[in-house]
Amino acid sequence: MNTPASIDETPASSNIEQRYVFSEQEKEFALRAKQEYEKGTYESCLKTLNKLLEFCPDDPKVLFNMALTEYALSGFQKTDQFRSSLNKIADRLGCSLDDIETLEDMDHCAIFYSTAIILYHMKQYKAALVITEKLFRFMEPAEESLFWKTCMLLVELDLCTFQPGNALAILMHAEKILNNRLNPPSVVTANSAETNDQQDTTLQQQQSDNNFSEEKFEHIRMQISLSSPILSYLRANFEYLKENYQRSLKIITTQINHNENTLLEIGVSLQTVFYNNLGCIHYYMKKYCFGAFYFRKALTENNHVLMELNKVQSCGISGKPLIALGSNRKYEILYNLGVQLLFEREPYAAFECLIEVVRLYHTNIRLWLRLAECCIQAYKSTNDDIFKLDEKLKCVSKTIGTGLYHKLVLGNCNKYLKQTTDTSTNSNSTANNNSTSQSSSTPPPQQQQSTPNNNVVSCSMEFAQLCLRNAMGLLPNITDADLQTEEVKLYPSSPTNPIRATEMICLKCSILTASAYVSLCLNDYQNAYSYSLALLKETRASAGHKYLARLYLAESLLLLNNIDQSLVQLDPELVKTDQDLSFKISLTSPNTIEKEEKLESQDSISEAKVDLFSWSPKEARVGQAIIHYNIAVIYATVGDIDRAFKSFNLFVNLFGKTQPAHSFQLKFYLDLLDGNRQRLQVLLKEHFGHMTTNKTFMVRSTQLNSSVPLSTQPQLQQTQTASASSSAPILNKLLL
Numbered sequence: 238m239n240t241p242a243s244i245d246e247t248p249a250s251s252n253i254e255q256r257y258v259f260s261e262q263e264k265e266f267a268l269r270a271k272q273e274y275e276k277g278t279y280e281s282c283l284k285t286l287n288k289l290l291e292f293c294p295d296d297p298k299v300l301f302n303m304a305l306t307e308y309a310l311s312g313f314q315k316t317d318q319f320r321s322s323l324n325k326i327a328d329r330l331g332c333s334l335d336d337i338e339t340l341e342d343m344d345h346c347a348i349f350y351s352t353a354i355i356l357y358h359m360k361q362y363k364a365a366l367v368i369t370e371k372l373f374r375f376m377e378p379a380e381e382s383l384f385w386k387t388c389m390l391l392v393e394l395d396l397c398t399f400q401p402g403n404a405l406a407i408l409m410h411a412e413k414i415l416n417n418r419l420n421p422p423s424v425v426t427a428n429s430a431e432t433n434d435q436q437d438t439t440l441q442q443q444q445s446d447n448n449f450s451e452e453k454f455e456h457i458r459m460q461i462s463l464s465s466p467i468l469s470y471l472r473a474n475f476e477y478l479k480e481n482y483q484r485s486l487k488i489i490t491t492q493i494n495h496n497e498n499t500l501l502e503i504g505v506s507l508q509t510v511f512y513n514n515l516g517c518i519h520y521y522m523k524k525y526c527f528g529a530f531y532f533r534k535a536l537t538e539n540n541h542v543l544m545e546l547n548k549v550q551s552c553g554i555s556g557k558p559l560i561a562l563g564s565n566r567k568y569e570i571l572y573n574l575g576v577q578l579l580f581e582r583e584p585y586a587a588f589e590c591l592i593e594v595v596r597l598y599h600t601n602i603r604l605w606l607r608l609a610e611c612c613i614q615a616y617k618s619t620n621d622d623i624f625k626l627d628e629k630l631k632c633v634s635k636t637i638g639t640g641l642y643h644k645l646v647l648g649n650c651n652k653y654l655k656q657t658t659d660t661s662t663n664s665n666s667t668a669n670n671n672s673t674s675q676s677s678s679t680p681p682p683q684q685q686q687s688t689p690n691n692n693v694v695s696c697s698m699e700f701a702q703l704c705l706r707n708a709m710g711l712l713p714n715i716t717d718a719d720l721q722t723e724e725v726k727l728y729p730s731s732p733t734n735p736i737r738a739t740e741m742i743c744l745k746c747s748i749l750t751a752s753a754y755v756s757l758c759l760n761d762y763q764n765a766y767s768y769s770l771a772l773l774k775e776t777r778a779s780a781g782h783k784y785l786a787r788l789y790l791a792e793s794l795l796l797l798n799n800i801d802q803s804l805v806q807l808d809p810e811l812v813k814t815d816q817d818l819s820f821k822i823s824l825t826s827p828n829t830i831e832k833e834e835k836l837e838s839q840d841s842i843s844e845a846k847v848d849l850f851s852w853s854p855k856e857a858r859v860g861q862a863i864i865h866y867n868i869a870v871i872y873a874t875v876g877d878i879d880r881a882f883k884s885f886n887l888f889v890n891l892f893g894k895t896q897p898a899h900s901f902q903l904k905f906y907l908d909l910l911d912g913n914r915q916r917l918q919v920l921l922k923e924h925f926g927h928m929t930t931n932k933t934f935m936v937r938s939t940q941l942n943s944s945v946p947l948s949t950q951p952q953l954q955q956t957q958t959a960s961a962s963s964s965a966p967i968l969n970k971l972l973l
Contacts (some may be wrong), residue, residue, distance in 0.1 A: 262871060263292050270302065279310040297329045301347060313559040316355060337371045346376055346383060353390060357397075358504070358562045366394040373407070385411070399727055399735045466507070473514070482522050490516055504560040508538040513570055517576065525581040532574035539566050567731045568594050576607060580928040584614040588696040594732070601730050602744060605708035609751055616758065623897040625962035630902045633925045645921070647905065698758050705752045712745050743822050745774060746782040749889045753789040757796075781820035781852075784812065784860065800875055807868050809887075812860040820852070856858050862891035870903065878911050 244511050266289040283306045304322035324334060327348055332339035334352050338719060339345075349368050356365035369391045376384050388411045391808050395404035442780065469492045485619050487967035489511065512535035519528035530621035542564055546557050575590030588611040595604050634648035719726050719738045727735035736744065749772040756765035769790035772782060787806045794803035812818065854860045865888040872881035885907065901924065908917035 258792065260292075263289060266292075270306075272310070274302075276305060279306050282306050284312065295329070297326050298344065298347075298383045299330070305351070314557060315555050315560070316557075316559055316644060317555045319930045320355060323351060337368055340371055340375060343376070346372055346387075350383060350390075357390065357394065358559050362394055362397045365392075366398060371392055374689045399729075411518070421753070438557045465626050466493050467503075470510075470514075476520060477521075480521070482518050486515070486518050489518075494549060502560075505564055505566070506538055506542045509535050509542065509566055509570075511535075512538060513566070513573065516573060520573075520577055520580070524575055525563070528577045529574060529581055532570055532577055535570045536567065536574070539570060543567075568597055569799070572604070572732050575611075579607065579611060579614065582614065582618050584611040584618070584666050585696055587611045588615070592694060598731050599707075600711060601733065602708050602711045602741075602748075603730055603733060603736065605704045606744065606748055606751065609701040609704040609708070609755070612698055613755065614752065615696045616698055616701075623899060626897055628898040629901060629924070632898055632905070633921070640830075647902070692846075698755055701755050702752070702759060702761075705748055705755060708748050709752065711750070713741065715741050715745075739822060742775075742777050743820075746822075748773060750782060750785050750789075753786070753793070757789065757792060762793045765789060769793055777822065779820045780817045780821045784818055786869065787811070788863075795871060795874070800871065803870065803871060807864050807871075809861040811866065812857050815855060815857050817857060818854055818860050858891050862888045865891065866900070866903075869907075873903065873907060873910075876910070878907060881907055882911070 256691060266285055266306065270282050270285040270289065273279075273285060283303065286299060286303045286306060290296070290303065293299060300322075304319060304326065307322075308319040311318075317346065326343075327334050330342070330345055330348070332341070332345050332348075334349065337349070340349055353365045353368040353372070356362075356368070369387060372387050373391050376387060378704060388407055392404045392407050392411075395401070401549050469488060473485045473488040473493075476482075476488065493507070493511070512531045516528045516531035516535060519525075519531060546561055546564070571590045572594050574585045576595065578587035578590065580582075581587075588608065591611060595601070595608060598604055631648040634646050636642040637646060713728060715738050720797060726738045728738075728741060730736045749768050753765045753768035753772065756762070756768060769786050772786040773790060776783075778786070787808075791803045791806040794800075794806065854863065865884045869881045869888060871882035872878075872884060885900075888900070894902075901920070905917065906918060908914075908920070
């Protein structure tokens with residue numbers, strides 16, 4: 238950790254020419270003040286500086302040393318007062334701390350460095366980085382103490398802003414200087430040797446951090462050899478990135494004493510870090526309940542730390558130690574917990590977590606998508622229900638009468654839909670190692686969980702549409718040149734990891750997919766058509782996204798009464814292999830082939846992270862069956878029974894024995910329109926025998942209308958089928 242600039246023993250002004258030579262007594266006072274400061278006797282140091290100030294009043298260096306000593310005497314808590322003193326000293330020196338271009342003299346470096354340190358602890362990394370980069374270029378290695386601190390601060394800021402390449406260059410430069418000092422022409426003193434050992438240890442640790450950012454695992458394996466809590470966490474992180482989750486868990490739970498109170502030493506609570514890391518590990522082990530439990534424990538520990546820090550009533554940022562200004566990890570943990578709950582199929586709880594995070598990080602594209610996914614999952618959590626027996630039994634809801642007047646009342650799997658019965662597919666979102674493949678369908682909202690206690694926004698499809706519009710507006714324009722450059726371009730995405738250009742493309746496809754689905758659910762067919770068409774025209778989209786785009790586009794065109802164009806989009810021949818349903822985006826540019834080969838050994842890692850949420854269909858056979866099913870629905874809608882039967886039979890042959898409940902409704906409708914009562918009776922006897930009799934039955938022709946489709950159009954997992962808006966009262970009774 239970094240501290241403000243150490244006290245300067247030279248009481249000379251920076252931009253004012255010295256009018257006299259300092260006496261030996263003044264130099265003695267300066268040296269004594271420095272020694273007292275380094276020993277931590279700040280009161281004695283302040284008295285010595287007051288005596289020195291009598292000899293050289295209004296000297297900026299002495300005033301800076303006094304301000305720094307008073308700040309240290311307060312336990313580095315009076316940050317507002319210290320910043321005010323720095324601004325006054327900067328005015329005396331003729332520079333401005335708000336304008337880095339005014340840094341023109343070596344004597345300005347101390348106050349600018351102190352400002353950068355404060356900004357670093359306040360998590361204003363970009364502002365601190367601008368100052369530190371100018372300091373690094375401006376200072377000379379001759380300024381040993383401050384130069385070394387500047388190097389370490391610059392490395393920290395580069396890592397915080399996800400620039401490991403720059404951090405590595407700084408470390409190599411610093412290591413070169415350190416090696417020159419370790420082998421000087423003259424004899425090195427014991428004190429300097431001890432300092433060099435400490436600096437070498439710091440270099441080794443930061444090089445490991447940098448290699449983690451670049452995922453250079455072999456370098457890390459060689460460097461992580463020392464035993465300390467920080468390096469133990471590095472080893473655990475190494476195993477975590479290699480997907481050795483059990484090994485990572487063992488290191489964290491056995492080799493680290495997380496009960497130590499290290500807040501005032503390293504600026505973060507080890508208990509909070511411990512529980513958060515356990516939550517992340519269990520997340521990738523697909524133990525979502527355990528992960529959510531540990532994230533809640535991390536929130537509890539974080540709140541405990543904040544309560545301890547807030548005991549002192551103060552204004553501004555004063556009253557808290559400088560090193561603890563950035564100790565609040567609430568929003569990072571809330572984001573982790575929200576994603577964890579989303580995978581745990583608790584969308585309302587996840588929504589409450591993420592909606593609080595988005596108020597602070599409102600420019601995070603991925604966060605807006607996660608909120609939309611919460612709304613989609615609350616609307617329809619899964620399509621697995623349509624394969625269950627209970628759902629199939631809803632196709633025939635009840636019987637009325639006996640004997641000649643015995644009637645069957647057909648059910649409606651979409652009985653909670655208010656206006657139309659839009660059937661659609663699971664919208665897939667594959668957005669990186671934190672990415673989810675979020676699924677949902679257009680059936681009625683699920684009322685199994687309590688709604689969120691929020692007076693401003695609600696977890697609804699209307700809010701999902703708003704979230705997706707925000708995400709769409711924040712998307713940058715990714716060109717082919719961005720993908721072909723050697724340097725990986727990163728887009729900030731706090732509080733999560735930055736997004737690479739390739740990940741941004743996948744994120745864009747996920748947003749378009751979800752937008753088309755939500756628009757269909759809200760009966761906004763024109764926007765659904767626009768989003769689907771945009772997704773289909775995206776040349777860099779994966780095969781799986783294009784598969785969804787064609788299904789969504791076909792449904793939107795059907796609902797816009799463009800039957801012929803809708804049928805054109807449904808071509809089963811486009812799905813020949815399992816790769817035609819894959820959501821993996823591959824880069825084929827010359828500059829990226831070598832990168833892909835280097836990452837070839839890590840394919841299992843990427844696949845495991847993508848498959849955190851199950852996606853279906855994965856087989857080309859099922860994908861073709863879904864397309865045939867949608868074609869059958871379209872032909873049934875227009876009354877072309879022969880073609881509808883042909884497509885439906887192809888669907889049955891490809892899909893297999895286990896069929897969704899909606900396929901029975903479509904079969905009922907087709908048999909009734911065809912007038913084949915015996916075939917319908919066999920179907921009812923085979924699957925709904927408990928509600929039928931052995932007698933033959935007749936169908937009232939006045940209840941049939943061949944121009945109107947079945948009241949509840951079939952729904953398949955990952956299927957986009959068409960439906961009509963005026964079909965609710967049709968085909969609701971069978972007469973025996």
